């Protein structure tokens with residue numbers, strides 16, 4: 480791949496030609512969604528969106544653009560996720576900076592945001608909210624952005640993560656979205672940074688690591704080799720973090736407080752039992768758009 484007049488057909492590398500070539504290249508390497516990957520990478524290099532690419536199919540690329548695209552394409556051919564290569568992922572219709580220190584936010588996690596918003600909007604007195612395992616900050620930042628017009632007087636809005644690099648990314652995202660002054664980002668082990676003798680948390684939202692050892696062994700290389708293990712590894716049965724969070728949430732929530740927690744699609748009945756053993760009532764498992772068990776919604780009586 481060199482610029483202009485050196486191809487077999489002596490044709491310049493236009494957007495369309497490059498997309499066709501790179502699509503086949505990634506396909507041969509066994510990369511999932513090769514066309515989409517090519518489009519997203521090229522769009523990032525050219526500072527366009529995908530529609531912009533289609534509108535400029537005949538535009539020839541400069542040598543610098545070709546070089547930048549080639550570097551990204553080689554990374555993708557090694558199975559690195561597109562989001563890490565372009566440094567960004569959309570979640571809740573907002574762009575979030577991502578890097579290898581944070582999990583790439585998944586569309587199914589939007590259910591956690593949706594359910595949190597529903598609980599907050601239904602209770603004008605809800606003022607204290609904590610997110611556990613914030614990673615890129617996508618969940619709490621989406622929540623706060625959606626609630627800004629509400630004009631609510633917040634008591635404490637906090638987001639916890641054990642990973643310092645992840646918190647740095649979360650803070651950068653909060654700044655980018657103009658909500659950093661609303662949220663306290665705290666480094667710690669789940670709820671350990673807070674005093675449990677005087678419960679004050681009204682809503683806890685969490686997307687903890689919940690993959691079992693068997694899940695981890697079967698992961699696609701794009702996840703296994705690139706996303707942070709501490710964001711994925713839930714121990715032998717996948718429920719190590721879930722057990723800790725349920726036990727801590729029981730102590731830290733006010734009576735009537737809510738726990739919303741993302742879970743794996745096969746974990747619904749075991750997590751229901753664990754939540755009941757910890758005294759939560761009612762306990763419900765909510766399905767995602769694909770109909771799979773996805774979020775625990777449990778109340779401390």
Ligand SMILES: C[S@@+](CC[C@H](N)C(=O)[O-])C[C@H]1O[C@@H](n2cnc3c(N)ncnc32)[C@H](O)[C@@H]1O
Pocket residue numbers: 581582583584585588611612613614615616617618639640641642645667668669686687688689709710711
């Ligand atoms: C599945 S990721 C969720 C990231 C983000 N909230 C999202 O939904 O995209 C889990 C997060 O929990 C953090 N984590 C893992 N163990 C933790 C612990 N003991 N205390 C606090 N955070 C922890 C990881 O660093 C990671 O950022």
